[in-house]
Amino acid sequence: MTARRLEQNASAGVPEVPLVDCRGVACPTNFVLVKLALEELDPGGVLDVLLDEGQPMRNVPRSVKEDGHRVVTVEPQEDGSFRLRIRCGA
Amino acid sequence: MAVEEATPLEGLKAELRKESRRAHLNFADLKSGGYIKQTQKDLFTVRLRCPGGRVTTEQMRVASEIAERYGRGTVHLTVRQSIEVPYVHHADFPAVQEMLKGVDWSIATCGPRVRVPTACAGCEYNPNGLGDTQGLCREVDRRFFGTPTGHHKFKISFSGCPIDCFRTREMDLGFQAMVGPRLDEAACNGCTLCVQACEDKALVMQAKLPVRDDSKCNNCGDCIKVCPIDAMLPRQRGWLVRVGGRHGKHPLFAYEVARYVSDEQVFVLIERALAWYRENAEGRERLGAAIQRLGLNRFIDEAIRPTGVEVIDNEADRRPYWTGGNFYDRAAA
Structure with missing residues (x-):
């Protein structure tokens, strides 16, 4: 499932940043997907995540922080979702 | 549980046992609660003291032993986090007390008193x-x-x-x-995560900073x-x-x-x-x-x-x- 959702980010000139599309994925599955993707990274590596507003935006960023990672940027998207860049912690 | 066709000697022993149990019964304990009268004659529910619903596994074993020996093999979990053992005969209270003492435990309370929190x-x-x-x-x-x-x-x-x-x-x-x-x-870097996280809509972004309405914050x-950089x-x-x-x-x-x-x-x-x-x-x-x-x-x-x-x-x-x-x-x- 992770592999299917991991795509290359071809849009913003940073093709090396993997993207986890969690739109339409409920809690806590969305967090598990992000967690699995983060495990593929080395500390300091970055990952983009698309999250729906509401519960996913309330829960996932907080859980990511509790696990020792950091949300670096938050960008609202046209479809009402949010694109988060996460830097992998330890 | 009654012994059928008991020999006269056994019958006498049982009577003596009953008497000595009666003598040990502490009515002050009974009044301060923890033993709750059931609809069935002579049977009581023993409410155990479980502050915050925490009991050790050792205590749980004793509760189940009491239920097996003196109750009917079930315990009841109350709405206020107690364990209760129903169907205990009042003659068995001293024995129950002894078993509880062994794991540093006691019965709860009822009546006009401060209850177990x-x-x-x-x-x-x-x-x-x-x-x-x-x-x-x-x-x-x-x-x-x-x-x-x-x-x-x-x-x-x-x-x-x-x-x-x-x-x-x-x-x-x-x-x-x-x-x-x-x-x-x-x-604060104005990421808006706190605004997203607030279920009471107490935070709104103003000039790239979250501003809080105290009358909505719970x-x-x-x-x-949620704040990724500990600015909140x-x-x-x-x-x-x-x-x-x-x-x-x-x-x-x-x-x-x-x-x-x-x-x-x-x-x-x-x-x-x-x-x-x-x-x-x-x-x-x-x-x-x-x-x-x-x-x-x-x-x-x-x-x-x-x-x-x-x-x-x-x-x-x-x-x-x-x-x-x-x-x-x-x-x-």
């Missing part, structure tokens, strides 16, 4: 937790267990966050952990927990104090009377509220009824304000902590 998991391992509900609950039980009120029951509970799983609004005295946030404006700390920080922590709530035949929603109360002040407030209740209540009325009769302001002035805690004394300040639903009647104090 209840509590959620609190900050120990629950991610929403803001206060040490279990630690306080244990200590409150140690200090106040069974204290006679002279009127009616007195229930205390602890909730670790505003979700309030332990229904502090329905207690004579309820303590709910709270945190007041503040923003380090220089550190002090849950979600904005602090705890300004003040403590307990929100609710008094005069109850469930039962005539439910009543408690009043918020103080906030940001420290752990030590919790004990002082319990003492003051109990003293006020003892002195001012009539007959079997609960604390909430006495407050309704004499006025919330009088209760606050006499029992709460002298302790020096941060008093909540107007409805506007109470508003963030309740939604004024249509079930409970909030008669003006």
Whole structure:
């Protein structure tokens, strides 16, 4: 499932940043997907995540922080979702 | 369980055993509660003392042993976190007491006394937790267990966050952990995660900074927990104090009377509220009824304000902590 959702980010000139599309994925599955993707990274590596507003935006960023990672940027998207860049912690 | 066709000697032994058990029966224990009369003749439900719903595995083994030996092989989990063993014959009380003593345990209480306090998991391992509900609950039980009120029951509970799983609004005295946030404006990068996290819409972005409407904030700390760079920080922590709530035949929603109360002040407030209740209540009325009769302001002035805690004394300040639903009647104090 992770592999299917991991795509290359071809849009913003940073093709090396993997993207986890969690739109339409409920809690806590969305967090598990992000967690699995983060495990593929080395500390300091970055990952983009698309999250729906509401519960996913309330829960996932907080859980990511509790696990020792950091949300670096938050960008609202046209479809009402949010694109988060996460830097992998330890 | 009766021995069929007992020999005369065995019959005599059984009688003697019964007599000696009767002699050991402590009626004071019986009166202070913990043994609750059942519809069945001579049978009682034994309520065990489980503050905050915590029992050791050793205690659980003893509870199940008591249920197997003296009950009917089942225990009942009560709504206030106790374990009860039904169908125990009063002749077996001394034996039950002995078994409980072996694991440093005792029966609970009922009647017009301070009941065993209840509590959620609190900050120990629950991610929403803001206060040490279990630690306080244990200590409150140690200090106040069974204290006679002279009127009616007195229930205390602890909730670790505003979700309030332990229904502090329905207690004579309820303590709910709270945190007041503040923003380090220089550190904030305007990411808006706190605004997204706030379920009460107390935060809005203004000039790239989250601005808080205090009248909507219910002090849950979600904005602090989500902030990736710790720009949203705890300004003040403590307990929100609710008094005069109850469930039962005539439910009543408690009043918020103080906030940001420290752990030590919790004990002082319990003492003051109990003293006020003892002195001012009539007959079997609960604390909430006495407050309704004499006025919330009088209760606050006499029992709460002298302790020096941060008093909540107007409805506007109470508003963030309740939604004024249509079930409970909030008669003006």
